[in-house]
Amino acid sequence: MSRMIFVNLPVADLAKARIFYEAIGFTNNPRFSDDTSACMVLTEVINVMLMTHAKWQTFTSRPIPPSTSSEVLLAVSCSSRDEVDAMNEAAAAHGGTADINPKQDHGFMYNRNLADPDGHVWEAMWMDMAAAPGGA
Template identity: 70%
Template sequence: MSKMIFVSLPVTDLKASMAFYQSIGFKNNPQLTDETAACMVWSEAIKFMLLTHAKWRTFTSRPIPPKTSSEVMLALSCDSRDAVDAMNRAAAANGGTADINPVEDHGFMYARDLADPDGHALGAMWMDTSAIASADKAG
């Protein structure tokens, strides 16, 4: 079995959160989805588990942080700078918040941070890996 990561996130409104994640490029896996949880697929190796607060509490008694806090920022790779911008626009149009931090543009890397409807921080980023390989050879 290949290694995978399942990111579990507590969400206030499961259906709204599913719609948000679909709008920014995730696909739903209905085999791992019910009225308390939804598996949203970013890639073969990366899946987000959106959990209602009641479901979340079956995993931990730790408090759910408020929308205004950040515990982790999850960077999602995109195919182009335009795809980064499109994800940010889709986030804002579907209940999230665009540009929660200043835009980062380093030429070879471009990133814009956003938040989902529950305040979970995500980074949409594009990187020109050939520029990094060239810098490694030159160094």
């Protein structure tokens, strides 16, 4: 069995966050969602648990960082440069921010960073492994 990853993120507005994540390609798993959290599925092994601040605080007493900080940068692969661009456009159109860091184009690798409505940073990236230094 493959290992799964559940990225847990505190969100100020659960409905707004869910709309945002659906717009950038995630689907909701209602089995693990309620009025305090939403399980958003990217692949069969990658999930994001969006939690209201109250729900988040049942897991830790550590403070929720402000939306202007970067606690982590989560990178997700895309199938093409166009998909990277589309994810950023969808982020900007649904309450997030596209290109919060400079776009990077290294020929064999292309990425753009976006932030969700709560400031969580994602990197949409595409890579041509055959063209990568050292070959694949």
